[in-house]
Amino acid sequence: MGQALVFTEEEKTLLRQLYKKLRLTAGDSVTDEQIVKLKELLSDSTKNGVLPRNNFDMNPIIRDMQTSIIISEEIGLKGSCLIGIMLHDLVRNETLKADTVKTLFGTDTTRIIEGLVKTEKLYDRSLAIDSENFRNLLLSFAEDMRVILIMIADRVNLMRQIKDSPNETDRIRIANEAAYLYAPLAHKLGLYKLKSELEDLSLKYLEHDVYYDIKNKLNETKRSRDAYIADFIAPIKDSLEKDGYKFSIKGRTKSIHSIWHKIRQQKTDFNKIYDLFAIRIILDAPLDKEKKICWEVYSIITDKYKPNPNRLRDWLSVPKSNGYESLHTTVMGPGGKWVEVQIRTRRMDEIAERGLAAHWKYKGLKGANGLDDWLTSVREALENTEDDSQKMINQFKMDLYADEVFVFSPKGDLFKLPKGATILDFAFHIHSKIGCNCTGGKVNGKNVQLRQVLNNGDQVEVITASTQYPKQDWLNIVTTTKARNKIRLELKEMASRQAEFAKEDVQRKFKNRKIDYDEAVMMRLIKKYGYKTVTDFYQKVAEGTMDVNDVVDNYLELIQKDQDQLNNLPYRSAEEFSILEEESQASSKDDVLIIDNSLKGIDFSLSKCCHPIYGDDVFGFVAVNGGIRIHRQDCPNAAQLKKRFEYRIVKARWAGKSEGKQYPITLHVVGIDDIGIVTNLTSIISKEKDSSLRSISIDSHDGLFTGHLTVNISDTSKLNQLIKKLQAVKGVKQIDR
Numbered sequence: 001m002g003q004a005l006v007f008t009e010e011e012k013t014l015l016r017q018l019y020k021k022l023r024l025t026a027g028d029s030v031t032d033e034q035i036v037k038l039k040e041l042l043s044d045s046t047k048n049g050v051l052p053r054n055n056f057d058m059n060p061i062i063r064d065m066q067t068s069i070i071i072s073e074e075i076g077l078k079g080s081c082l083i084g085i086m087l088h089d090l091v092r093n094e095t096l097k098a099d100t101v102k103t104l105f106g107t108d109t110t111r112i113i114e115g116l117v118k119t120e121k122l123y124d125r126s127l128a129i130d131s132e133n134f135r136n137l138l139l140s141f142a143e144d145m146r147v148i149l150i151m152i153a154d155r156v157n158l159m160r161q162i163k164d165s166p167n168e169t170d171r172i173r174i175a176n177e178a179a180y181l182y183a184p185l186a187h188k189l190g191l192y193k194l195k196s197e198l199e200d201l202s203l204k205y206l207e208h209d210v211y212y213d214i215k216n217k218l219n220e221t222k223r224s225r226d227a228y229i230a231d232f233i234a235p236i237k238d239s240l241e242k243d244g245y246k247f248s249i250k251g252r253t254k255s256i257h258s259i260w261h262k263i264r265q266q267k268t269d270f271n272k273i274y275d276l277f278a279i280r281i282i283l284d285a286p287l288d289k290e291k292k293i294c295w296e297v298y299s300i301i302t303d304k305y306k307p308n309p310n311r312l313r314d315w316l317s318v319p320k321s322n323g324y325e326s327l328h329t330t331v332m333g334p335g336g337k338w339v340e341v342q343i344r345t346r347r348m349d350e351i352a353e354r355g356l357a358a359h360w361k362y363k364g365l366k367g368a369n370g371l372d373d374w375l376t377s378v379r380e381a382l383e384n385t386e387d388d389s390q391k392m393i394n395q396f397k398m399d400l401y402a403d404e405v406f407v408f409s410p411k412g413d414l415f416k417l418p419k420g421a422t423i424l425d426f427a428f429h430i431h432s433k434i435g436c437n438c439t440g441g442k443v444n445g446k447n448v449q450l451r452q453v454l455n456n457g458d459q460v461e462v463i464t465a466s467t468q469y470p471k472q473d474w475l476n477i478v479t480t481t482k483a484r485n486k487i488r489l490e491l492k493e494m495a496s497r498q499a500e501f502a503k504e505d506v507q508r509k510f511k512n513r514k515i516d517y518d519e520a521v522m523m524r525l526i527k528k529y530g531y532k533t534v535t536d537f538y539q540k541v542a543e544g545t546m547d548v549n550d551v552v553d554n555y556l557e558l559i560q561k562d563q564d565q566l567n568n569l570p571y572r573s574a575e576e577f578s579i580l581e582e583e584s585q586a587s588s589k590d591d592v593l594i595i596d597n598s599l600k601g602i603d604f605s606l607s608k609c610c611h612p613i614y615g616d617d618v619f620g621f622v623a624v625n626g627g628i629r630i631h632r633q634d635c636p637n638a639a640q641l642k643k644r645f646e647y648r649i650v651k652a653r654w655a656g657k658s659e660g661k662q663y664p665i666t667l668h669v670v671g672i673d674d675i676g677i678v679t680n681l682t683s684i685i686s687k688e689k690d691s692s693l694r695s696i697s698i699d700s701h702d703g704l705f706t707g708h709l710t711v712n713i714s715d716t717s718k719l720n721q722l723i724k725k726l727q728a729v730k731g732v733k734q735i736d737r
Contacts, residue, residue: 005046011059018065022082025069029078037104038086041096050095056158056165060089063157070153074194080105081146084112085154092117115147122457148185155182156194159201175205199257207260214256217270225253225277232279232333239300245293246284252342253277264703278340282349290345291316294327297343305331308338408459417454420479424450427462428483435483436490437464451477469494499538500647506541509548515556525551525558592661595620595628596650604628604652606663610635613663615716620650628652662712664694665719665737669707672731673700678707680729684722690714691722704733 007015023035042061045051051060068082083105090096091113102110155178162171179202186195204211229251240247254262254276262273281301285293294316301307311330319325326344333339403419407426417425423443428435440449442461454460470490478484510517523534531537540546592614595602604620610632612618617633621641630652631638642649671677678698685693691713698707713719719737726735 003049005049005051005053005059005061007046007059011062015062015065018062018069022065022068022072025072026078026082030082034083034105038083041087041090045090045095048095050093051089055170056162056167058158058161061086063154063161064089066161067150067154067157070157070194071150075149075153075191077146077149080108080112081150083109084116085150088113088116088120092120111144112146112150115144116150119147119151145189149189149191152182152186152189152191152194156197159198159205163201163204171205175202178202179206196255196257200255203257203260210260211256214259214270218253218256218259218276221276226251228334228337229277229279232339235304236281236301239304240281240297243300245297247297248282250280250282251277252280278342280342280344280349283343283345285345287347290347294343294345298327298329301329301331301341301343305333305339307331311338311340405454405456405458407454407457410459410461418479421454422450422477422479423448423452423454423460423462424474425478425480425483426454426460427464428478428486429480430462432486432490434462434464435486436470437466437468439463439465439468450474495539496535498542499535502538502541503534506538506548506551509552510555513552515552518559521555521558525555528554528558592654592656593618593630593652594655595652602628604630607631607635609637611663611665613665613713613715613719614654614661615719616654618652618654620652621645622648622650662690662692662714664710664712667709667711667723667726668734668736669705669709669726669732670734671705671707671729672733673703673705674731677729677731678705681709681726681732684725684729685709685711688718688722688725690718 046061053059054063064085068085071077071081071085087096087101087105087109091098091101098110098114101113155174158174159178162174165171178198183195183198183202186192186198200211233249237249254273259270259273259276262268263270266272281297283290283293283297308330311328313326313328315326315328325348326342328340328342330338330340405417405419405421407415407417409415409430415426415429417429421429423441424435424438427438427441438450440447440463441452442448442463443452443454443458445459447463470487472491474487475484478487507517526534526537529537531540537546541548541551593604595604604627606612607621607629612630612632612635618630619633619638620628620630623629628650631641635641669681678696682693682696685691691711694710694712696707696709698705700706711722713722723735723737726732
């Protein structure tokens with residue numbers, strides 16, 4: 001047992017206040033009997049020291065009560081959720097059994113607690129939470145969506161309480177997690193107010209000076225802003241009252257985080273942000289007349305102020321897919337300032353304010369497959385106040401990621417695989433070499449075979465051996481396309497290697513029996529045997545199903561048959577031989593490669609894995625199907641080719657001139673996200689005499705763009721000159737081949 005949890009006098013006062021507030025907001029969703037039992041369990045836990053304070057020295061019971069109030073008041077969940085929040089730490093510390101909770105408080109509370117315990121353990125276990133995979137795994141582990149709502153509420157509470165903590169390191173970590181993980185989740189769930197609060201607090205902790213600079217500027221301009229809003233509203237208010245509408249009008253200032261995001265995105269300063277606020281007109285209207293009344297008010301506003309036709313957003317006629325309904329317009333207000341006006345009914349506003357029809361989709365936060373339908377169902381369940389919505393929520397299960405599993409490496413890295421994936425799939429997912437050498441593995445510390453199917457949250461370790469190699473039956477074990485393709489490729493290469501060894505064995509037999517080896521005759525013999533490819537024939541030799549001595553004997557028979565036919569041909573004088581016109585040879589400027597020091601005119605191709613061009617240090621690789629592939633010496637595959645197929649490597653070098661010949665190369669570019677920079681790059685390439693742009697692909701993120709430029713160019717010297725010119729463009733951060 002640990003040290004008893006001691007309450008300070010300040011905490012005792014706060015505890016009494018929170019208790020009264022929680023009793024009031026919980027109403028009759030928690031019975032008196034349940035409250036008595038809950039008090040007993042928590043009292044025992046404080047005495048036994050099983051509820052320690054966290055890194056911020058927060059009292060765990062007070063923290064859970066604060067979270068419960070957020071869940072009840074700001075999200076609207078009661079009963080089982082509140083009890084689950086208060087008891088989950090006891091179950092996690094194994095002080096309280098889940099079966100006991102089930103007996104005392106029911107199945108629903110138990111399910112919530114198990115979800116909280118499961119996700120918190122997952123959270124503690126992962127070292128890679130800054131990934132989309134972790135967010136998806138968290139969602140799939142939670143099963144009951146109320147668990148995610150509770151986690152968001154707890155993070156909001158934590159962010160509120162740590163502002164004065166001296167623990168700067170943990171505060172920064174918590175703030176980063178709130179910004180990356182919890183704010184987007186809150187946005188997707190429609191909890192707009194909580195999302196904005198998480199973002200603002202994260203900015204406050206992570207960018208202290210920026211946060212207070214914007215906050216101070218908002219405070220400085222508040223008086224003039226309020227005066228402007230009053231002037232803007234006055235004529236509208238008079239007209240609405242005169243026409244007998246029941247309404248309220250309020251101004252909504254952008255959140256500090258939204259202002260900061262816009263400043264950064266538009267590369268401007270605070271004084272040039274003109275939409276710091278919006279006017280919201282909320283109307284009392286019967287359901288069947290909502291649209292009609294909203295459009296009537298729109299007409300009144302546009303009679304007073306000139307509208308911007310490009311900024312009209314009609315989500316009355318066709319509500320957004322997430323249920324959001326409102327009419328937005330931007331009008332020219334006094335002093336030539338653009339003002340956004342939102343027109344909606346009280347029903348629409350209550351839904352939007354509670355976050356049940358959030359703006360996540362049209363703000364660009366696109367969910368995973370199935371997430372849209374799930375979120376819509378969540379909102380429908382919470383919006384339905386007339387029916388027993390609590391039962392709907394209780395029955396709701398989250399199966400978004402039923403087709404995926406998320407597993408950990410021993411170091412805590414997170415990987416996503418399709419459902420049904422095996423240890424062998426995981427091994428190939430990490431690296432093809434690990435997959436080829438895989439002999440089995442360990443799942444959660446237990447030895448398993450290659451066929452072991454993986455489940456969500458498994459910690460997987462692959463066991464390898466250098467003597468292991470892929471088998472044909474592995475194709476029946478794996479489920480992923482990547483693994484299957486790698487296995488097939490390796491089996492094909494293994495067959496090719498075996499065929500090469502078999503061919504060398506046959507040629508050795510010829511040499512031992514002092515028989516001249518003729519490739520053309522051997523090809524005819526292989527065709528006579530009925531094999532479609534040379535590899536198939538030599539594979540049979542390697543397997544021992546084709547005897548080498550029989551091959552030699554049949555070869556000699558074919559030679560003898562050819563000789564007999566030649567002896568029976570009628571005699572023709574050499575004078576009768578006519579010289580046919582030779583096919584035109586490739587010009588010297590096309591034959592720019594010398595293979596194996598002296599050979600020219602050999603059939604070769606430039607490898608697509610490294611795209612060599614004239615001037616690169618290169619080598620040749622004899623392909624199985626004939627011909628030679630040219631690779632750069634610094635090709636990513638060079639080391640493996642030289643190690644595994646040394647006998648197929650030949651020397652190659654460029655000769656002559658590369659006049660009139662161009663080669664495709666791809667440049668990777670990183671720079672500041674500005675279309676002018678990309679325009680400058682393409683302009684430079686187009687002006688170069690010996691280069692041309694074939695294709696370009698650009699992607700931008702966080703103020704930077706990354707791009708791939710495919711260029712036709714004649715040689716390395718021209719390429720180096722081009723790269724230097726591109727590097728000189730202002731705003732370009734990196735260019736490499």
